[in-house]
Amino acid sequence: MVSKPTRLSAQDWARAALQAIADGGLAAVGVEPLARTLGVTKGSFYAHYRNRDELIAAALAEWGRSHGDESLAAFAAIADPAQRLRDLLTAVVQAVQPLAPSVHLSLLGDRNDPRVQDVVQRVNRARLDLLARTYRELGLSPGRAESRARVAYAAILGLMHLAQTDPDAPRAAVLADEAAAVFLP
Template sequence: MMPATSPPPSPRAERNGRLSAEDWAQAALDQIAEQGVAAVAVEPLARRLGVTKGSFYWHFPSRDALLVAALERWEKVEQEQVFGHLEAIADPRERLRALFELVAHEYKAHIIYSELLKALDHPAVQPVIGRVSERRLDYLTASFRQAGLGRLDAQNRARLAYAAYVGFLQLNLQLKQARLQHDEFEAYVDHMMATLIPSELPR
C-alpha cells in the first residue's frame, strides 16, 4: 500500500543534493497511478519534480531502471507497511478483518495495482506482480489456516478473497463501473468479511 505522497522537491533541493533516487521512484509511482506505466518518462517526471534531467541520470542509467526502482519501492512499502503492521495482531480473524479494512480504503494503491495489471506484458512488471500475488495468497492462506480452516479450504478461501479483490478492481477501475456510494461500499466490505472470515476459532 502506498504512503502519502510528499511535496515535490524544489530546484533548490536539487542543487543542495537532497533529491534522492527514492524521490524519483515515488514520482514514477505517482505517474503510474495517474496515467499508467507507459507514461513513465524522464522529461515529464523532471518537470513534475522541478528539476533537470541531469538529476535523473545521476541516479539512473535509463527509464527502465527507474521503472524497476519504482516497482521495487511499491513492493517493499506493501510488505513493510501492510504485512508488517498486521503481524502485531495476534487473533487471525482480527488480523484478516484489519487486512480487509486496510485494503478496502487504500484507493491510490488500487489504482497503481490496476495499472500494473494492464501492463503485465512489460518484462519489469510481470515478475513483480507475480511475487506480490504469491505473497498475498500465501499470507491469506496462512491466516485462514490459523483461523481454523483446513489446508485445502484455506487455499480456496484465499483464492476467493484475492479473486474478489482483483475482480472488484476490474469492475470499478478498468470497466469504468460507477463507484459505490460510501454507505453501500462499507456494507459491501462488511459482507465480504462476514462471508470469508470464519466466525470463531476452533476449540
C-alpha cells in the same frame, strides 16, 4: 530571500514514476514528463539513474517492498486470525479511493513485461500466503484455505477495479463490513 530548490532523491523519482505507472502503465514513465511534473531539470534524474530502465526497476522494487511482505508485517503480527482478516479487509477497502488510479491494476496492462511479472507475482504471493495462513488458523484445511484466499484476493482486486470506475461506490466503511461478513468463515 530566494529559497533554494529542493534536491530530489532517487526515491522521489521512483515515487513519481509509480504515480505515472498508476496513471498510464510503464509507457507513461518518461524522464522529461516526470522532470516537468517534479519541477526540475533532467539533470536531477541523471544524478540518480543512468536511464529510464533503472528508474522503472527502482519504482517496481519500491512498489514490491511497500505492497508485499513489508506492508503485511503488521497484519501478520495480529494473533487472532479473525481480527487479522477483519483488519486486513478493512485496511484494503478503506485504502481504495473512488476513481483513483492503482499501480497494481495498471501493472496488469504490462503483465507481459518480465519485470512486472516478477514484482506482481511476489506481491500476489505475499498477500495470498498471509490470507491462506489466516484461513488455516481459522480452521480451514490447507487446500480450502488456499482456495478461499484466492477468492478473497480476487474480490479485493475487484473492489480496486470498481473503485477506479464507479463514482457511486458505497462508502469504505460499508464495504469493509460487507467484506468481513462475506470472507470470515
